[in-house]
Amino acid sequence: MIRGKRLFSRLLPSIVIAVAMALAACDRAKQISEVAAQTSTTATEESKSPKLSLPPDSGPRPAFDSHRSMQYVKEIVAFGPRPVGSANHKKVETYLGAHLKGDEVENDVFIADTPEGKFPVHNVIAKFPGTKDGIIVVASHYDTNYPLRNTSYIGANDGASSSALLLELANQLRGKKREGYSVWLVWDDAEEAMKPDTELPFLDDSLYGIRHVAEKWEADGTLKKIKAFILADMIGDADLNVDRDSNSTPWLEDVVYEAATRLGYQSHFFARTLPGVSDDHIPFVKRGVPSADLIDFDYGYNDVFWHTTQDTVDKLSPKSLEIVGRTILETISILDKMNPLPPR
Numbered sequence: 001m002i003r004g005k006r007l008f009s010r011l012l013p014s015i016v017i018a019v020a021m022a023l024a025a026c027d028r029a030k031q032i033s034e035v036a037a038q039t040s041t042t043a044t045e046e047s048k049s050p051k052l053s054l055p056p057d058s059g060p061r062p063a064f065d066s067h068r069s070m071q072y073v074k075e076i077v078a079f080g081p082r083p084v085g086s087a088n089h090k091k092v093e094t095y096l097g098a099h100l101k102g103d104e105v106e107n108d109v110f111i112a113d114t115p116e117g118k119f120p121v122h123n124v125i126a127k128f129p130g131t132k133d134g135i136i137v138v139a140s141h142y143d144t145n146y147p148l149r150n151t152s153y154i155g156a157n158d159g160a161s162s163s164a165l166l167l168e169l170a171n172q173l174r175g176k177k178r179e180g181y182s183v184w185l186v187w188d189d190a191e192e193a194m195k196p197d198t199e200l201p202f203l204d205d206s207l208y209g210i211r212h213v214a215e216k217w218e219a220d221g222t223l224k225k226i227k228a229f230i231l232a233d234m235i236g237d238a239d240l241n242v243d244r245d246s247n248s249t250p251w252l253e254d255v256v257y258e259a260a261t262r263l264g265y266q267s268h269f270f271a272r273t274l275p276g277v278s279d280d281h282i283p284f285v286k287r288g289v290p291s292a293d294l295i296d297f298d299y300g301y302n303d304v305f306w307h308t309t310q311d312t313v314d315k316l317s318p319k320s321l322e323i324v325g326r327t328i329l330e331t332i333s334i335l336d337k338m339n340p341l342p343p344r
């Protein structure tokens with residue numbers, strides 16, 4: 001999660017809150033509201049989700065190995081702080097590559113120009129083909145916060161949990177014939193803001209990796225094929241409460257909620273709505289791709305563990321990884337069978 005400053009008050013009521021309420025906190029908030037304003041269908045009509053044609057609740061339930069995914073979290077944080085440009089970051093790149101050996105993997109590597117200088121950025125994309133024309137993307141960032149690079153900050157929840165979850169999703173997708181859309185898993189890089197207190201507009205100093213992916217896919221035509229962009233961020237918290245986000249696409253969040261309900265997990269989802277979360281989904285939201293940010297932005301009372309050295313594995317639970325992992329797989333399964341999907 002990228003924001004350097006808190007933009008909204010805690011404990012918002014569980015109703016949709018106008019994005020404008022995020023205003024006035026600071027200049028950063030304005031950046032967020034501008035993004036929200038550009039995405040008016042999601043920002044101003046969030047309660048007007050189209051009537052969905054959902055498939056019947058049938059078929060096998062998705063599997064997910066919660067303990068194996070927690071083991072991945074532990075292995076990733078064992079590398080230590082993993083900011084862009086660091087030796088530890090390189091080790092995680094190698095680690096991800098080793099776990100995806102034999103899969104169809106695209107490495108999207110480029111140099112990002114940031115307020116802290118030029119840095120190599122390395123997105124990892126694993127592609128699991130399906131029989132239907134179209135792609136569902138599931139993403140997580142794997143870098144840790146750059147401004148905290150000289151501390152013991154290891155981002156167990158912020159970065160490692162969702163990246164480990166995606167590795168387990170890869171295990172579940174591998175070697176099976178997909179009767180549905182292709183699923184592409186994206187471990188995106190350089191998500192965290194490099195210098196949160198500069199004058200540079202906030203969204204120009206964060207999301208370096210995923211912005212590059214979105215631009216590339218727009219240029220080569222891939223973007224048109226993407227049916228849904230699902231983001232996982234900070235989903236390992238033992239006290240799991242995934243927030244609804246008013247920048248996300250309402251109908252896609254409704255499908256996520258339906259998936260969670262079918263699995264009996266609905267009490268962990270969408271009890272409150274956050275106004276305009278700024279996260280890796282924004283470059284896709286801006287381009288009209290249905291997007292859902294699955295984020296639990298209540299990590300310890302008043303979010304006290306977020307972007308601190310207390311973001312450690314002991315705060316997490318394998319059960320939370322399982323809840324979000326299975327819900328994402330069930331969401332994909334519902335999307336595979338929805339005919340038609342709502343128009344963009």
Ligand SMILES: [Zn+2]
Nearest residue numbers: 001002158192
């Ligand atoms: Zn973060």
